[in-house]
Amino acid sequence: MKADALRGHLDAMILSTVEGGPLHGYAIIEALAVRSGGALDLPTGTVYPALRRLEAAGYLASAWSSDSGRKRRTYRLSRSGAKALAAMRGEWESFAEVVTSVLRPAR
Amino acid sequence: MRTLRPASTMDDMADPRPAYLARLDAALVGPARTRRSLVQEASDHLDDATAALVRAGWDEETAARRAVADFGTVPEVAASFQTTLAVAASRRTAWLLLLVLGYQPFLWDSGLELASETHAARPDWWLVGALDELIEIGGGLTLLGALVALVLTGVGNRWLAAGRVTARVTAGFTLAACAFVPLTCVAMTLAAGGWTVGFWGLVVALMMLPLSGVAVSARGTLAAA
Numbered sequence: 001m002k003a004d005a006l007r008g009h010l011d012a013m014i015l016s017t018v019e020g021g022p023l024h025g026y027a028i029i030e031a032l033a034v035r036s037g038g039a040l041d042l043p044t045g046t047v048y049p050a051l052r053r054l055e056a057a058g059y060l061a062s063a064w065s066s067d068s069g070r071k072r073r074t075y076r077l078s079r080s081g082a083k084a085l086a087a088m089r090g091e092w093e094s095f096a097e098v099v100t101s102v103l104r105p106a107r
Numbered sequence: 108m109r110t111l112r113p114a115s116t117m118d119d120m121a122d123p124r125p126a127y128l129a130r131l132d133a134a135l136v137g138p139a140r141t142r143r144s145l146v147q148e149a150s151d152h153l154d155d156a157t158a159a160l161v162r163a164g165w166d167e168e169t170a171a172r173r174a175v176a177d178f179g180t181v182p183e184v185a186a187s188f189q190t191t192l193a194v195a196a197s198r199r200t201a202w203l204l205l206l207v208l209g210y211q212p213f214l215w216d217s218g219l220e221l222a223s224e225t226h227a228a229r230p231d232w233w234l235v236g237a238l239d240e241l242i243e244i245g246g247g248l249t250l251l252g253a254l255v256a257l258v259l260t261g262v263g264n265r266w267l268a269a270g271r272v273t274a275r276v277t278a279g280f281t282l283a284a285c286a287f288v289p290l291t292c293v294a295m296t297l298a299a300g301g302w303t304v305g306f307w308g309l310v311v312a313l314m315m316l317p318l319s320g321v322a323v324s325a326r327g328t329l330a331a332a
Contacts, residue, residue: 024151024155025148025151025152026151026152026155026156026159027155029152030159043177043178043179043180043183043184044152044156044177044178044179045149045152045178045179045183045184045187045188046179046183046184046187048145048148048149048152048187048188048191049187049188049190049191052145052191053191053194053264053268053269054264056194056198056260056261056262056264056269057261057262057263057264057265058261058262058265059265070151070154072151073144073147073148073151084265
């Protein structure tokens with residue numbers, strides 16, 4: 001799968017990874033890699049600015065928390081982030097439905 | 108002159124993370140707190156990625172090298188982090204501009220009422236009236252501009268990702284505001300003529316010096332963008 005096509009939906013995918021609870025950056029990137037089956041092949045360092053942008057937008061909230069004796073920045077989905085994720089999901093499902101219908105082989 | 112550091116070079120060869128993070132930190136320009144937290148996150152990520160690979164059976168050195176390679180080259184990661192820093196710098200600049208402009212009405216129209224002090228000498232001269240209008244309109248637009256910059260670099264990211272262009276425009280606008288506001292106030296004061304040494308002291312302390320600080324922040328934003 002073309003990585004560029006996936007990158008266009010990076011925001012929705014990031015929001016989706018933290019839907020289950022707060023995660024730190026590495027865990028978010030790991031979840032993206034696992035959920036995309038390794039198809040989301042981008043330098044992992046470039047995901048952090050996306051996290052900061054989503055935080056500035058009010059979709060994520062972050063805090064430094066202690067994990068196994070180390071302080072790490074964790075991100076959680078905000079209420080407006082959850083609303084945005086639901087909207088992004090709806091848009092994607094409608095889009096995918098239309099494209100699937102059109103691309104279905106003619107009988 | 109460069110000095111040879113064989114011990115640290117050996118260390119760098121064994122574990123590339125410290126040298127990578129040092130190069131990344133050196134490549135970044137912008138607000139110190141945001142820069143530190145970004146580099147700290149990068150460091151945490153590299154430690155986590157290395158530990159995960161070690162758990163998967165890799166030796167520590169190879170795992171660290173793989174973690175650094177996966178993270179991205181310093182130029183590509185620095186370019187990406189720099190956008191975050193430029194936007195953070197522009198947001199700080201917009202807040203400072205808003206803060207300093209926010210109390211100007213108290214300084215001029217209510218509270219200290221410096222405007223009435225200057226208008227008292229020639230209240231009916233057309234130039235005083237024109238400058239008064241210019242200050243009112245220009246000041247209002249400047250406040251509006253600072254608010255727009257705050258929205259664009261905050262919740263505005265929901266619709267359009269703020270980047271270096273937004274940061275540069277915010278910094279340029281702020282520098283223009285930092286010149287416009289004092290210049291029009293000085294022009295007004297000289298035109299109206301009713302000033303004292305104490306008046307200038309207040310203008311310098313409460314308007315010109317704070318705006319100089321805002322201009323320094325705007326220049327820092329331009330450097331980050």
